[in-house]
Amino acid sequence: MKIRLAGYIPESVVDGPGIRFVLFAQGCDHHCPGCHNPQTHARDGGELVDLGEIFDRIKKAKLIRGVTFSGGEPFLQAAPLVQLARQIRALGLGLVTYSGYRFEELLALGGTDKAVRDLLAASDLLVDGPYMEAKRDLGLAFRGSANQRLIDVPRSLIAGQAVEWTEVDTGDKLFA
Numbered sequence: 606m607k608i609r610l611a612g613y614i615p616e617s618v619v620d621g622p623g624i625r626f627v628l629f630a631q632g633c634d635h636h637c638p639g640c641h642n643p644q645t646h647a648r649d650g651g652e653l654v655d656l657g658e659i660f661d662r663i664k665k666a667k668l669i670r671g672v673t674f675s676g677g678e679p680f681l682q683a684a685p686l687v688q689l690a691r692q693i694r695a696l697g698l699g700l701v702t703y704s705g706y707r708f709e710e711l712l713a714l715g716g717t718d719k720a721v722r723d724l725l726a727a728s729d730l731l732v733d734g735p736y737m738e739a740k741r742d743l744g745l746a747f748r749g750s751a752n753q754r755l756i757d758v759p760r761s762l763i764a765g766q767a768v769e770w771t772e773v774d775t776g777d778k779l780f781a
């Protein structure tokens with residue numbers, strides 16, 4: 606299976622806790638004013654890449670604590686990303702997923718789209734919501750604007766509502 610990517614970074618420290626391999630999914634319909642990655646919006650842009658090739662690169666990144674799916678909008682390509690997420694988790698790596706959708710919207714979309722549901726469930730941490738220029742804050746961890754939340758996905762799915770991640774949760778292997 607292939608995925609359309611805008612690019613990837615083998616080692617990043619700004620896209621989630623610790624050193625992370627970051628995939629930038631190509632395609633986004635949110636068109637947030639002030640978006641820093643407009644080149645990721647076109648659904649037919651970027652490059653089609655084989656999942657196996659990407660997984661091989663992730664396996665070679667020995668210093669990483671986890672993988673981050675960013676974009677673009679990762680949930681537009683939920684089906685191939687779920688496959689990759691399962692392989693990543695089998696390596697014992699955590700997963701951070703970014704989305705321009707809010708957690709509640711993804712829950713609703715997941716009601717009719719199994720791949721969306723599965724990608725959400727495969728994520729440890731969701732950075733949710735659109736970038737809002739009026740709420741831009743460069744001091745926030747892993748986010749660009751104050752409306753975006755860090756969602757503890759496993760706890761949120763159990764609770765049936767968004768549970769925000771806090772520093773107190775560092776017992777989790779993702780954040781240790």
Ligand code: SF4
Pocket residue numbers: 633634635636637640641642643645676677678704705735736
């Ligand atoms: S969701 Fe992300 S990539 Fe898409 S327009 Fe908004 S900031 Fe840009």
